[in-house]
Structure formats: structure tokens, C-alpha cells
Amino acid sequence: MNETQPLVLASGNAGKLREFAELLAPLGYTVHPQADFDVPEVEETGLTFVENALLKAREAARISGLPALADDSGLAVEALQGAPGIYSARYAGEPKSDEANNRKLLEALADVPEGQRSARYWCVLVLLRHAEDPVPEIVQMSWEGEILAHPRGAGGFGYDPLFWVPESGLSAAELSAEEKNRLSHRGRALRQLVERLR
Numbered sequence: 001m002n003e004t005q006p007l008v009l010a011s012g013n014a015g016k017l018r019e020f021a022e023l024l025a026p027l028g029y030t031v032h033p034q035a036d037f038d039v040p041e042v043e044e045t046g047l048t049f050v051e052n053a054l055l056k057a058r059e060a061a062r063i064s065g066l067p068a069l070a071d072d073s074g075l076a077v078e079a080l081q082g083a084p085g086i087y088s089a090r091y092a093g094e095p096k097s098d099e100a101n102n103r104k105l106l107e108a109l110a111d112v113p114e115g116q117r118s119a120r121y122w123c124v125l126v127l128l129r130h131a132e133d134p135v136p137e138i139v140q141m142s143w144e145g146e147i148l149a150h151p152r153g154a155g156g157f158g159y160d161p162l163f164w165v166p167e168s169g170l171s172a173a174e175l176s177a178e179e180k181n182r183l184s185h186r187g188r189a190l191r192q193l194v195e196r197l198r
């Protein structure tokens with residue numbers, strides 16, 4: 001895979017697609033969301049981020065005929081033994097709702113005091129050069145933070161208003177898009193993947 005070759009992004013999440021577009025454009029990659037090829041949402045039946053990312057990338061590569069990049073990601077909260085984890089998108093049930101997920105997370109942590117609210121985002125990226133690629137590129141990256149007691153900020157997506165970034169003194173939703181991409185699990189995972197492809 002090289003920069004001039006088109007790539008399909010195996011995601012239906014608008015927040016992720018925006019971040020990938022910002023991250024990949026300056027690197028010269030031409031990326032197409034999977035919706036351009038009518039790729040349906042696959043059932044995420046894996047028990048790990050990497051399994052789910054593989055399922056998503058394989059389906060997108062199969063239907064589009066292009067190399068496919070998938071992101072399976074989520075929030076793991078220590079006081080909740082790693083929940084919501086791989087179930088982050090549908091933590092509060094279907095249809096997926098960031099607002100309902102955030103509300104459920106605050107309820108689950110209602111009795112957990114400051115200082116015991118550590119959490120990390122995980123981002124697992126899988127790149128398949130074609131649908132049957134037997135040697136996928138895989139990167140797994142985390143981002144450490146704490147879960148706030150109240151939402152702050154309007155940027156980002158998902159759990160960002162509740163995700164406190166100690167190194168910035170801001171919530172992830174208060175960071176600029178550039179700053180989130182510089183620090184985040186997704187930004188750092190993607191740069192490592194691109195580095196590997198060079």
C-alpha cells in the first residue's frame with residue numbers, strides 16, 4: 001500500500017471518520033468511507049478489539065476491492081473491571097447513543113470517588129491489503145485518563161466530555177481537534193501504522 005493508492009475506511013462512526021480524514025490528508029492518503037461502497041455495518045462478534053477490527057476491515061475490503069483500514073476502539077474503566085471495553089459503542093443498548101452511554105457511565109461510577117476513576121481509551125487499527133490478506137498490519141494503542149463527574153466540552157465524540165486528560169488539564173472534548181489527534185490513542189496508533197508502511 002502506498003500514499004497514492006485509495007483506501008477504504010471501514011467505519012460508520014462520523015467522529016472517527018473526521019479524525020481519520022484530518023490525520024491522513026496531510027500524509028497524502030486518499031480515503032473513502034465505507035458508505036461510498038454501501039458496506040453494511042458488520043456484527044461485531046469478536047471478544048477482542050483486534051477480532052472486531054479484522055471483521056470490519058475484511059468486509060470493507062471484500063466489498064470495495066480496496067485495501068481497508070478498520071478501527072475498533074473503546075473505553076476501559078478500572079473501577080468497572082475494564083467495562084465498557086469492546087461494548088463501548090452499545091454500552092447503554094441499541095440504538096447506539098453517545099449521550100445514553102455517557103449517562104450510564106456516570107451512574108455506574110456514582111459512588112467511585114475522584115482518584116479511583118482511572119480509565120484508558122484503546123484503539124486497535126487493522127489494515128488489510130485485500131480481503132484475504134493473511135498478514136494484516138495491526139497496531140494497539142492506549143490513552144490514559146480519568147472519568148470526570150460531569151461532562152465538559154463540546155468537541156470530539158463518544159465519551160470525550162467525560163474523559164479527563166491529565167497531561168492537558170482538559171477533557172478530551174475541550175481539546176482542539178489537532179491537540180486530540182496529537183495525544184489520542186487513535187492519532188498515535190495511526191502514526192505508528194503509517195510509519196510501518198513507509
Ligand SMILES: O=P(O)(O)OP(=O)(O)OP(=O)(O)OC[C@H]1O[C@@H](n2cnc3c(O)ncnc32)[C@H](O)[C@@H]1O
Nearest residue numbers: 011012013071072073074075088089157158159160
Ligand atoms: O464500528 P464503527 O463503524 O467503526 O463505529 P463504532 O462507533 O461502532 O465504533 P466501535 O465499534 O469501535 O466502538 C467504539 C466506541 O468507543 C468509544 N470511543 C472510541 N474512541 C473514542 C474517542 O476517541 N473518543 C470518544 N469515544 C471513543 C465510542 O463510544 C465509540 O462508539
Ligand SMILES: [Mg+2]
Nearest residue numbers: 013044072089
Ligand atoms: Mg462498531
